[in-house]
Amino acid sequence: MAYKTILAVLDTPQNARQITDFAIALAERFSAHLIGVHAETLAAVPLIAPMEIPDPSAVQILQDAAQKETAEVERIFKDQASRDGLSIEWRSFMSSAGYGCHSVMDTAHAVDLIVASQSDPAHADHRADIETFLFDSGRPMLLIPYTMKVPQPIKRVLVAWNGSREAARATFDSMPFLKAAESVEVFCVDPSDRGGQTPEMAGAEIAATLARHGVNVTLSTQGKSGISAAAAIENHLSEGSVDLLVMGGYGHSRWWEMLFGGVTRNLLDSMTALTLLSR
Known part of the structure; x- marks a missing residue:
């Protein structure tokens, strides 16, 4: 038995490099296919008082910020993971449900191992998404301490x-x-x-x-x-x-x-x- 499909949860630019490095080390160790995933949660639509209608300019700013973060995470993943002999794949999703959306969970259900980061107190806004993965994915999750920056052998x-x-x-x-x-x-x-x-x-x-x-x-x-x-x-x-x-x-x-x-x-x-x- 070995892990042949590994899912790296890259939820922020702050931990994308760390998690990618750990996931690459595991993919090379087990000759596994590596999938990098980022799911951006769209913020609630701002309203214009008193009529409470969507503010188009604010909506566009939020969407632009979300797309910018996704592009940065993708760049980090591909820069780190693009090496000879490593089978990789990138998937990104944008929805109000974030990592709880059906598309992300469909991906998670079909992997051998999920690799994610422990919540950093300085960037704890994605913490609930890790709960979703643990409880709904049905797959084992390897959590990396946010203080551990370099992959270590598991002896x-x-x-x-x-x-x-x-x-x-x-x-x-x-x-x-x-x-x-x-x-x-x-x-x-x-x-x-x-x-x-x-x-x-x-x-x-x-x-x-x-x-x-x-x-x-x-x-x-x-x-x-x-x-x-x-x-x-x-x-x-x-x-x-x-x-x-x-x-x-x-x-x-x-x-x-x-x-x-x-x-x-x-x-x-x-x-x-x-x-x-x-x-």
Whole structure:
């Protein structure tokens, strides 16, 4: 198994170069076809009071600004990705729904892996679009910390395992990374008794399955320590020099304030390592 079609989400000129570089590194590693996508969200139409009719000049200014941003992102992608032997494709969309529009989602549904950037607090206006991709694409998403500017090899992987459907999906979606890694650790935090399995044995079955795939896997469990699961994972990341975190995306509401359960939300806000999420 390998990622053969990779979608690079280039939502702003500020992160287009970073995400393109990471996506190129992955496309070369897996001999994959790389699609760069930019979806511009058209702003609400300004109205002229008191009749509340559209202001043509303001509408034109907004459209020109959106087209200018799209052209800049396309230029960055093509300049970076145009190299011998790399199969690339560019797609851009403009609609009121942005990355939630049907055309973008049709593209996302047909790829092996989505590569996107963690939200930069200085440019957080595109954050909700990442939620849409995670929850509606049905595909694994590799998030790049906005502070990580240069692609790094993925040698050590940490799988945050709690036995849930989301964790299982993320683990198997990350298999190409797991099989190529030098070491993979299945990490369980405060596991409870479930299905007749003791806390001490939590993660043993998934670790055994990964081993059958040729993954160099170890299992570790952290009992109750008075800190949250997110904090425990963050501590483990910093202590172990982990290159990639694999975890499920949890939550039910589509609004950001309620969308991600405590663990996922906290880790996305403070992520220091590449993070693969599946929903």
